Every structure is written in C-alpha cells, then in structure tokens.
Amino acid sequence: MDKRTGLIVKATGGFYYVQADGVLHECRARGLFRKEGVSPLVGDRVELEPTGEASGYVTAILPRKNALVRPPLANVDTFVIVASVSDPAPNALVIDKLMAIACHKEIRPMLVITKSDLGGPDALEEIYRTVGIPVFAVSRQSDEGLEEIRAALSHGISAFSGNTGVGKSSLLNRIDGRLSIATGETSRKLGRGRHTTRHVELYPIGEDGWIADTPGFSAVDLERYEIIRKEELAGCFPEFAEFSGNCRFTGCSHTVEKGCAVLEALREGKIHPSRHASYRALYEDAKKLKEWELKDPQEKK
Template sequence: MDTKSGLIIKAMSGFYYVKCGDDLIECRARGLFRKQGQEVLVGDTAKVEMTDGGKGYVVDIGERKNVLVRPPLANIDQLVMVISTCEPLPNLLVIDRLIAIAERKGIDPLLVFTKKDMADSQRYAEIYRHAGFRVAEVSNITGEGIDAVRAQLSGKISAFSGNSGVGKSSLLNCLDKRLAIPTAEISQKLGRGRHTTRHIELFPLPEGGYVADTPGFSSLDLERCEVILKEDLAECFREFADYSDKCKFTGCSHTKEKGCAVLAALERGEIEPSRHASYISMWNDVKDLKEWELK
C-alpha cells in the first residue's frame, strides 16, 4: 500500500488536506481515530494511505508538542495575538488570559497592535515589552510595521488569533496578498466586527513557514476551553520568575501575603500593575477549583 507523510494544513467538513512535498492530498480519517476518541487537527503531521484518484486516508498522526482547543490547532511555534488599539479598545484581561494559555503550552506569544494610524499604541505596547514579550505596532493602511511582523514568521507555524474587528484578516492580507482572506467592516451598531473565518487553515508563506487564520474568540471562550489551576498560574506570568522563589513563605499566592517578593516588585514598578491585576482576577476565578473537577 502506497503511503506518504506530510502536514495537515486544512480541515473542513470531515476532509483533511495534507501537504506532502509538492502534493496536496484530500483525505478522510480512518475510523480508528473516532474509536480512540482522538481528534485529527490542523498542524498534525500525518501518515497518509493512498487510494485511487490521488486521494487518501489519514492512518496515523505524529506526537504533538502542543494543542490549542480554541483555536483547534496542533504543533504551534508561536501565537500571534492581533490587538486593536481602538475600535475595539484592547481588553487587557483577555490578552493576559491568552498569553497565560500560550505560556502554559510552551507557545511563544507575539503581540501585534493594529490601527497605529488611528490611535497611539505605545502605552499598550510598553506594558508587554516591560513584561518581556515581543511586540509589534502596525498599520494595515500605511504598511508601517508589516515587515517587522513578516520577519518574525519565517520558518515557523504561527497561529493568528484576536477578537473580531481588530484587523486580523487585513493584517494577514498585508503580509501576503495571495491570501485574499475575506474581511468584514466594523458594525457601527454592534461596535464589533462580524466573524469572517469559517474554518482553520494553514497558509504557506513565501519566506517559509505557515500562518493560521482563526475565528475570533471571547474571554468566556477562553475560560471554557482552557483552565489554568492556581498552582500553575504564577508560572504563566514570566515576569514573576525572578521573584517568586524569593517569597518569605513556600506556596505564596502572590496576592496579599506579607513577605511576597512579587508584590514587592510590583510596588517598585518592576511588574506592570495591569498584568498583576489580571493575575489576581484569574487566580480568584480558579482559587477554589480542584484538578479532579476538570475531568
């Protein structure tokens, strides 16, 4: 039986499209995945068993280094968070929730603030630069900052995510005009954009690597799909790392304890107040949650 190996770059209506060298093979997944309760995802490396007509079946997938539930993707190198400077305004708690999820899964965040031509993005960008993240500020209208983002994508599998109306699809089109991803205007009545992405797909870039356009999400989506227990939360805030082992008491929650080195760093201005406020909010959400409740 003829078999090939490749990367699943698109999933839609029960079909999987596997890039094997120069070939793109339309596949179904064998029933064994359903029997095992395993989902085949975009980003998976796949073994394909060929059938007549140049089509095939996915019969095996490789070991994954990470998985996102929303967006449903595997083996992501970096999560590009597209954030509007205005219309809609940034929601820092949503940003910090997604960063924490990426950090927990070993996916490197890249924050891209859009609409630089409409409002000053510097005050938001500096919060995250101070926290140790890569940040870009761009205008999809003037093209400012686009080359800097493009350079960060080369040779990597990058998931693009962001709330509706932030200019995510427009940014992707600026990065590579061949993509021609549909965009939606901001709804003046609702104050937000309409979802324009209907499926998950990896798009190859001329410089090498792939990007994924993904549907918008809300804070509620994140809470439902990805939960970080309180014991693990501090590790998902990278700026805490230099201080968390210097706290007076073992098991410090970094919320109100005397002798907390993280709170001391916050007082000295070494940790951004908005970042710690997000940590407190997330910690309060899960402080009474037990691991067995997630199963």
C-alpha cells in the same frame, strides 16, 4: 504499501487536506481514530496512505508538542495576539488571558497592535515590552512594521487570535497578499466586528512558515476549553519568574502575602500594575473552578 508523511493544512466537512511532497491530498481519517477518541487537527504531522493522485487516508498522527481546543490547532510555535488601539478598544484582561494560555501551552506569545493610525500604541507597548515578548505596532495607512512581522512568522506554525474586529484577517492579507482571507467591517452599532473566519486553515509563508487564521474567540470559550489551575498561573506570567522563587513562604499566591517577592517587584515598578491586576483577576477565577471543570476538555464531551 505506499505511505507518506505530510501536514494537515485544512479540515472541513470530514475531510483533511494534507500537504505532502508538494501535493495537496484530500483525505478521510481511518476509523481507528474514532475508536481511540482522537481526532486529527490542522497542524498535525500525519502519515497518509494515498488512494489516488491527490486523495488518500490519514492512517497515523505523529507526536504533537501541543494542541489547542479552541481554535482546534496542533504544534503551534508562535501565538500572535492581535489587539487594536481602538474600535474595539483594547481589553488588557483578554490579552493577558490569551498570553497566559500561550505560555501554559509552551507557545511563544507575540503581540501585534493594529490601527495605530487611530491613536498612539505607546500605552500597550509599555505594558508588554516589560514582559519580554515581541511587540509590533501597525497602521492601516502605512506598511511600517509588516516586514518585521513577516520575518518573525517565517518559520513554524503561527496562530492568530484576538477580539473580533481588531483586524486579524486584514493584517494577514497585508502580510501576504496571496491569502485573500475574507474580512468584515466593524459594526458601529454593536462596537464589534462580524465573524468572518469559519474554519482554521494554514497558509504558507516565508521559508518554512505557516500561518493560521482562526475564528474570533470568546472569553467563555477560553475559560471552558483552556483551563489553567491557580497553582500554575504564576508560571504563565514570564515576568514573575525572576521573583517568584524568592517569596518568603512556599505556595505563595502572589496576591496579598507578606514577604512576597512578586508584590515587592510590583511596588518597585519591575512588574506592570496592569499585568498584576490581570493575574489577580485570573487567580480569583481559578480559585472558583470545580473539580469537574479541571478535567481534560476532551473528557467532558
């Protein structure tokens, strides 16, 4: 039986579009996935059984290294968080939630600051360069920084996320003009953009890179689908790692304790106050989680 291995680059209407051997196959999934309660995701490496020149069935999902529920995407290498200087104004807590989720899933976070023509990106750059992640600033009036972003995305699968209206789709179109992803104007009345991306789809870039444009998220979705326990949260703030092992007491929450090395680093300016404020807010939220909320999101459906 002829079987091939490929990558799911799009999923919509019960069909999975699998890139294999230079051909895009329109596939259905075998019934066994429903029985096992598993669904193929965009980004999955799969085995397919061709039934025609460009059609077939997905018969197996190869092992995943990670998966996101919202957006539904697997095997992500880089999580690109997009924030704008203004219109809409940046929300540090939302940025830090996204960054924590990326770190929790062992995905490399990257920050792109858009609309730098509306104001200086220095304040955001100052916060996130101390985290030790790639940070890029781009203007709508020049192409400066775009080539560096292209290079950073040229290998593996990259997911884009950020508040609606920050310019994710516009940025992707500028990174690669072949994409032609639909964009929406920012609503002046509401101060936010219209949702323009309706499904997750991978687009090729560079040598062996794929980029995904994803629907605008909400903080509610983040809290519901990508839960981080309070005990795991400090590990999702990379700049804490150098200090958290030196706290006086085991199980330190890094919020109020005497002898906390993280709080000492904060006082010494080695950890940015904005980041620690986000950590404390997320920690307080995590403390309120009920046991049923900590179950795998797939079990709650």
